Amino acid sequence: MNARAPLLSVRGVRAGYGGVEALRGVDLDVGDGEIVTLIGANGAGKTTLMMTIFGDPRASAGEIRFDGRDLTKLPTHEIAKLGLAQSPEGRRVFARMSVRENLQMGAMLAGGAHFSQDLERMFAIFPRLKERAGQRGGTLSGGEQQMLAIARALMSRPRLLMLDEPSLGLAPLVARQIFEVLRDLNRDGLSVFLVEQNAFHALSLAHRAYVMVNGEITLSGGGRELLARREVRAAYLEGGL
Known part of the structure; x- marks a missing residue:
């Protein structure tokens, strides 16, 4: 075979x-x-x-x-x-855009038909982003920006x-949380x-x-x-x- x-x-x-x-x-x-x-x-x-x-x-x-x-x-x-979707080195979030607007940018490749559903999924994966939904990306902590960069990439449904x-x-605890999220995403396929x-x-x-x-x-x-x-x-x- x-x-x-x-x-x-x-x-x-x-x-x-x-x-x-x-x-x-x-x-x-x-x-x-x-x-x-x-x-x-x-x-x-x-x-x-x-x-x-x-x-x-x-x-x-x-x-x-x-x-x-x-x-x-x-x-x-x-x-x-x-x-394919990429979360680049240095995060590169859109600093003047809100968390929600950053995620909207990530969803453009997916056509936007599932935006609300995918947004809720990102907020379930990264609850901190839901708390910060209206906050500008550039004002987030390093760990929050990394969460946003990953979520933005996932919004394209790669x-x-x-x-x-x-x-x-990132602080060791935050880094471990990021790796745990990656493991869970992989278990989902x-x-x-x-x-x-x-x-x-x-x-x-x-x-x-x-x-x-x-x-x-x-x-x-x-x-x-x-x-x-x-x-x-x-x-x-x-x-x-």
Whole structure:
């Protein structure tokens, strides 16, 4: 029996900025219903990979497929329409818009027909956002902004949610809450691709994981399998928990 094709497939992808090559032949898969995490040091190329999947920068070589469709020449807005959504590094909420207006922006790709239903779902997932519905995004705490960034991405009803450093700058308790939400969303069927420096939480959460060093994948395996590896613990967990 042939194995099922991955939902997201990255093969031999190279990309960079100007004359600097940031990705050097990356191979990576995210299966339907999986949580896959990518860890690595600052500057390893993790964010570049996530941005390249969305078409900015463009891959200079290789292939990126989502549900069998080649993404490498599609504009970003067309990629998003296929069922990918991104919660970017730094959250990038619309600072002058209210929480509700931010969520309306996220719902545009879904056409708005299910806005009220989806809004109530986001408020159930993130009760704090319901309390802050009329508050400007720029006045929220860091944790609240991260919740808003994830909820805004979910409003497009994606098949694959891509998150770049969702725990960055958050208090440990808030970071744990974010990871618990991701686990619950995945149990409901959402596929997740997670770029994250918090290796312990990311690897504990992931079905499978990859390690990136200098634009190349150097290790891959089950999340807890990599968590147990001595070289991963030494490099990314500072010798222990």
